Amino acid sequence: MILDNFRQRRTRLLFGGKSSILKIAFPFLLLYPLNASAFLFGGVSDKKAEDMLGVMSVNFENGDCRAVAAISQDLFREKPSSAIREKAYSYLGRCYETQGNYDKAIMVYKLAHGLYPENDLFSGRLASIYLKTGFYDIAIPLFEKVLKGRSYDIEANAGLARCYAFRGFLSKAKIYYSRAAILCDFGDLGLLKEYASQMLRIRDWDEAGLIAGYGIKLAPGEAYFYEVMARIAAGRGDYKVSAGHMRSAIRRDPESADLALELALVEFLAGDYDAALGAIPAAGTRHRALSLLIRGMALHKKGERVRALEHFKEASDHGDSFISAFAASLMMGSH
Amino acid sequence: MLNKVILFVLLMASAVFTIQAQEPGLLKGDEILRELMWDKLVRLKPPARPGVGLALSGGGARGFAHAGVLEALDYAAFPVDYVSGTSMGSVVGGLYSSGMSVPDIWKFANETSTLKVSRDFRGIKVLSLLLTNRLLTPTYISQFIEKNLGSLTFEKLKKPFACVAMDFRTGEKIIFNDGPLAIAVRASVNLPGIFAPLEYRHRYLVDGGVVDFIPVDAARLLGADWVLASVTGGVSKELPENVLTSLLQVIDIRGSMLASNEEKEADFVIKPEVGEVKMADFEQCQKAGEAGLLEATKRVDSARESYLIFSAPSLLEAL
Numbered sequence: 001m002i003l004d005n006f007r008q009r010r011t012r013l014l015f016g017g018k019s020s021i022l023k024i025a026f027p028f029l030l031l032y033p034l035n036a037s038a039f040l041f042g043g044v045s046d047k048k049a050e051d052m053l054g055v056m057s058v059n060f061e062n063g064d065c066r067a068v069a070a071i072s073q074d075l076f077r078e079k080p081s082s083a084i085r086e087k088a089y090s091y092l093g094r095c096y097e098t099q100g101n102y103d104k105a106i107m108v109y110k111l112a113h114g115l116y117p118e119n120d121l122f123s124g125r126l127a128s129i130y131l132k133t134g135f136y137d138i139a140i141p142l143f144e145k146v147l148k149g150r151s152y153d154i155e156a157n158a159g160l161a162r163c164y165a166f167r168g169f170l171s172k173a174k175i176y177y178s179r180a181a182i183l184c185d186f187g188d189l190g191l192l193k194e195y196a197s198q199m200l201r202i203r204d205w206d207e208a209g210l211i212a213g214y215g216i217k218l219a220p221g222e223a224y225f226y227e228v229m230a231r232i233a234a235g236r237g238d239y240k241v242s243a244g245h246m247r248s249a250i251r252r253d254p255e256s257a258d259l260a261l262e263l264a265l266v267e268f269l270a271g272d273y274d275a276a277l278g279a280i281p282a283a284g285t286r287h288r289a290l291s292l293l294i295r296g297m298a299l300h301k302k303g304e305r306v307r308a309l310e311h312f313k314e315a316s317d318h319g320d321s322f323i324s325a326f327a328a329s330l331m332m333g334s335h
Numbered sequence: 336m337l338n339k340v341i342l343f344v345l346l347m348a349s350a351v352f353t354i355q356a357q358e359p360g361l362l363k364g365d366e367i368l369r370e371l372m373w374d375k376l377v378r379l380k381p382p383a384r385p386g387v388g389l390a391l392s393g394g395g396a397r398g399f400a401h402a403g404v405l406e407a408l409d410y411a412a413f414p415v416d417y418v419s420g421t422s423m424g425s426v427v428g429g430l431y432s433s434g435m436s437v438p439d440i441w442k443f444a445n446e447t448s449t450l451k452v453s454r455d456f457r458g459i460k461v462l463s464l465l466l467t468n469r470l471l472t473p474t475y476i477s478q479f480i481e482k483n484l485g486s487l488t489f490e491k492l493k494k495p496f497a498c499v500a501m502d503f504r505t506g507e508k509i510i511f512n513d514g515p516l517a518i519a520v521r522a523s524v525n526l527p528g529i530f531a532p533l534e535y536r537h538r539y540l541v542d543g544g545v546v547d548f549i550p551v552d553a554a555r556l557l558g559a560d561w562v563l564a565s566v567t568g569g570v571s572k573e574l575p576e577n578v579l580t581s582l583l584q585v586i587d588i589r590g591s592m593l594a595s596n597e598e599k600e601a602d603f604v605i606k607p608e609v610g611e612v613k614m615a616d617f618e619q620c621q622k623a624g625e626a627g628l629l630e631a632t633k634r635v636d637s638a639r640e641s642y643l644i645f646s647a648p649s650l651l652e653a654l
Contacts, residue, residue, distance in 0.1 A: 167625075168403070168632030170410050202410040227362070235374045262367045269375055269654065290368060297651060322365040322640045326372075326647050333648020 049080030056091050065095035086116050093125055102129050120146045120153075127159055136163040154183045158191055161198075170202045186214040189222075196228045205232045223253035230266065239270030257281045264294050273298040289318035293327045300330075365640075373639055376650050377412050381558075383653045384646050388417040388559025390551045390601060391424030393544030393590055394567030395583070395614030396623060398423025399444045400607040403627025404565040405437045411635045413563075413642075418496045419553035422544040424565070425498035425523035429484050429516055432496035444620035476524060480517050487516040497553040498523040499543030503532040508546040510553045528582050544586065548593040551600040561645050563638060564601035565627070566594055568608050583614045603641045605634050 052075040059067040072092045076085070089112035096105035106129055113122040127142035143160040146153055161176035177195040186192060192215045199208035209232050215225035230245035246263040253259055260281040268276035276298045280291050296311030315327035362370055376384055389408075391401045401424060408415065420428030430440050489496060489512050497512040500522035511519035522533045522540035532539035543550070554562045575581040598604045607630040612619040643650070 168407055168410075168628040203412050231362070231370065234371055237374075237378060258363050258367065262362060262371070265367060265371050269371060271654070287364065290364060293368070297654075300651060301654065322644070323368055325640075325644045326368060329644045329647035330651055333651070 046078075046081050046084065049075055049078040049084050052078065053080075053084050053087055053091075056088060060091045060095060063098070065099050068092060068095045082115075086112065086119060089115075090121055093122070097125065097129065102133055105129055120149050124153070124156055124159075128155065131159050131163055134166075136166045139163050140167075151179075152183055154180050154188075157183060162194075165198050170198060173198060174202075174204070174207065181211070181214075186211075187218065189215065189219055192218065193224055196225065200228065200231055200235075203235055205235050208232055221252055223249040223256065223259060226252065227259065227262070230262070234266060234269070239266055242266045243270055243272075243275075257287050261287055261290050261294065264291075268294055268298055268301075273301050289315045289321060289323045289327065292318065293323055293330075296327070296330070369636065369640055369643065372643055372650065373412075375654070376643060376646055377414050379650070379653055381416055381560075384414075384649055385560035385642075386416040386558050387414050387642065388419065388551075388554030388557065388562040389415045389428070390549050390554045390562055390564045391418070391420040391428045392549045392564065392566045392594060393422030393424055393542065394609070395423055395587075396617045396620050397567040397609040397612045397614060398427060399620035399623040400567050400609050400627030400630075401427040401565050402437065402440045402444055403607065403624040403629070404605055404631040405431060405440065406628050407631030407635050408563075409437050411639060413635070413639065415494065417554050417557040417559040418494050419498065419550040419557065420496070420523065421499045421547055421550050422524050422542050424550070425520045425543070426480065428496055428498065429487075429492075429520045432492040432494040433484065433487055433516075434493035435483075441624060444624045477521055480521050480524075484517045484520055489513050489516055489519070492516070495557045497550065497557055499547045499550045499553055500525070500533075500540040501527075501543055501546045503527065503539040503541045506546065508543065509538060509540065510550070510556060512553075512557065526583075526586070529579065542586070544590050544593075546593075547597070548590040549597040549601065551597055561602045561642055562600075563603045563605065563642075564598055565631075566598055566604055566606045567623070568606040568610065573613075579615075580613075587614055602645065603638045605631050605638065607631070 052071055056068050056071045056075065059065075059071065068091055072088055075088055080088070089108055093105050093108040093112065096102075096108060106126065109122045109126040109129070112119070113126055116122060123142045124146045127139040127146065130136070130139035130142065140160065140163045143156045143163065146156040147160065150156070157176045157180035161173045161180060164170070164173035164176065177191075177198060180191055181188070181195055184191065192211055196208050196211040196215060199205075199211060208228060212225040212228040212232070215222070215228070219225070226245050226249035230242045230249060233239070233242035233245060243263060243266045246259065246266055250256070250259050250263060260279060264276045264279035267273075267279050276294060280295055281287070292311045292315035296308045296315060299305075299311065300308035309331060312327045312331040316324050316331055318324050318327075392398070394400070405427070415431075418428045418432045420426070427440060430443075431437075495512070496516075497510050498519050500509045500511065500519070501507065502509055509522075511522070518533070518535050522535060523543045525533050525541045527541040527545060530541075532541050534540075547553070549564045549566055551562050551564055575584045598606075605627075607623070607627040609623045609626045612623045612626075
């Protein structure tokens with residue numbers, strides 16, 4: 001009973017006294033070891049614990065998380081040394097994480113973070129889960145803590161960039177995207193795509209162009225960065241150049257109706273209405289409203305107002321999207 | 336057990352949302368039209384496109400949420416052709432219209448503790464108000480406005496701007512859009528019942544938030560065809576502790592009631608949830624600004640779509 005009370009008191013300290021969290025954390029209280037020095041038998045079974053940790057490591061490497069979780073219970077009963085426990089928490093937490101058991105992973109990492117605050121792994125993993133689950137304001141200080149000790153940590157830099165981006169702090173996000181991209185020597189395609197798309201969001205055409213250049217070098221066969229280049233040129237008002245980049249993108253992904261429609265719209269904005277009409281892909285249900293709208297706008301500019309109106313009407317009847325509302329507005333304006 | 340299940344469901348639901356949101360995808364469907372037409376639209380100048388008005392509500396310290404809204408609009412290259420403001424909205428709007436950059440406006444939020452603006456509120460002693468039977472002059476607020484806007488007139492501003500006050504004797508709404516700027520802004524933030532009415536142009540002026548919390552019509556008066564309103568949402572749920580906080584809460588509630596009608600006049604409303612920030616708590620300006628940025632970031636694409644739909648006929652003709 002005394003032992004239970006002691007455990008509960010320490011747990012309250014760790015979890016900030018929130019009863020709901022305590023309830024969730026309850027199974028982990030059973031795993032939670034007290035300082036070995038508090039026990040008469042503390043530390044005597046470290047050899048056994050070390051062996052168990054070895055088995056745990058092998059199971060972790062083999063992706064057998066059920067075995068990792070089972071061994072961890074036995075291991076913690078051995079009241080192992082602090083160093084062994086620390087490693088065991090990391091295996092257990094990462095196992096839960098890879099299984100998508102984020103609530104359990106959070107509990108393990110929070111516990112470990114409380115016990116080993118100097119270990120950046122736990123704060124880093126906690127931050128990553130909070131990022132994945134949308135709790136950006138909780139993730140930010142944890143990533144910052146990791147970066148205080150290891151400013152070169154790519155995942156923490158990228159994670160912090162994402163948190164700031166989701167919260168709208170896009171100037172701050174740019175700093176950390178940039179650091180992460182430099183640290184991985186512009187070799188992470190996914191990161192470069194994300195970085196470029198965020199720069200397009202804030203219309204930082206120069207930075208987006210720089211990243212797109214690295215992206216094209218890294219993956220010349222991908223349409224994505226040519227589309228980015230097209231967006232940059234369109235953002236600068238140079239629709240002829242934009243159309244050229246769009247054609248490059250389409251050569252790399254000829255099946256994409258989105259790319260074809262984007263080219264059609266760029267051609268329309270460039271004032272080449274015939275090219276716009278020619279670029280519209282064959283009618284498909286998925287993009288019908290946008291196809292109709294672009295066709296209608298091109299016909300309108302060619303002076304075929306009645307046919308244009310028919311297209312606007314059909315596009316406006318097509319669902320309740322932004323495209324159909326835009327078409328309805330054109331229809332009202334054409335009357 | 337129920338808590339655990341709820342937490343799990345929340346985590347999984349947010350994980351799905353996050354993964355979708357994080358996917359750095361190419362432009363698809365609606366986005367193609369929105370992004371490309373937007374870049375074309377914002378390069379046009381009125382009257383080739385409809386004029387955009389930005390109406391900034393009152394709200395005391397909460398009004399710094401407007402700084403966050405301005406930042407999100409800035410990122411999206413949202414054109415702002417006309418600005419109107421009430422109370423704190425008139426301060427932020429005045430600074431913005433003067434050409435001050437959004438990061439510089441944010442600096443005020445970061446530095447409010449050293450700006451001493453809060454002292455005008457902290458220094459209010461109810462007993463002395465009763466004993467002396469005299470209303471106060473907000474020394475630090477006046478100094479702040481004078482320092483930053485004192486040399487300007489409405490005519491010298493980079494963007495057309497209007498701010499709203501109320502004539503204390505007649506209850507009339509007074510819209511200022513000409514002459515010296517500082518005194519008009521000072522009148523617009525002049526809290527009734529605590530600060531003495533400001534005498535200007537044969538009127539006794541107090542905070543415009545009492546009659547016009549969101550100055551949408553002032554923006555239209557300037558020439559705006561389409562108005563985006565930034566409105567500080569939420570009323571403090573805490574019970575007032577003294578006469579001052581009671582008075583502030585009454586003004587706050589009155590503002591919310593006005594807002595619920597006035598926001599219908601706007602073409603688009605961004606309403607940062609800043610109910611936790613008290614009206615006179617200028618130490619919390621940064622928090623209010625962050626709430627503004629977060630909400631505006633969520634809503635800015637919808638705002639762009641709304642303005643594009645409104646502008647579609649003129650955009651097509653301008654191409």
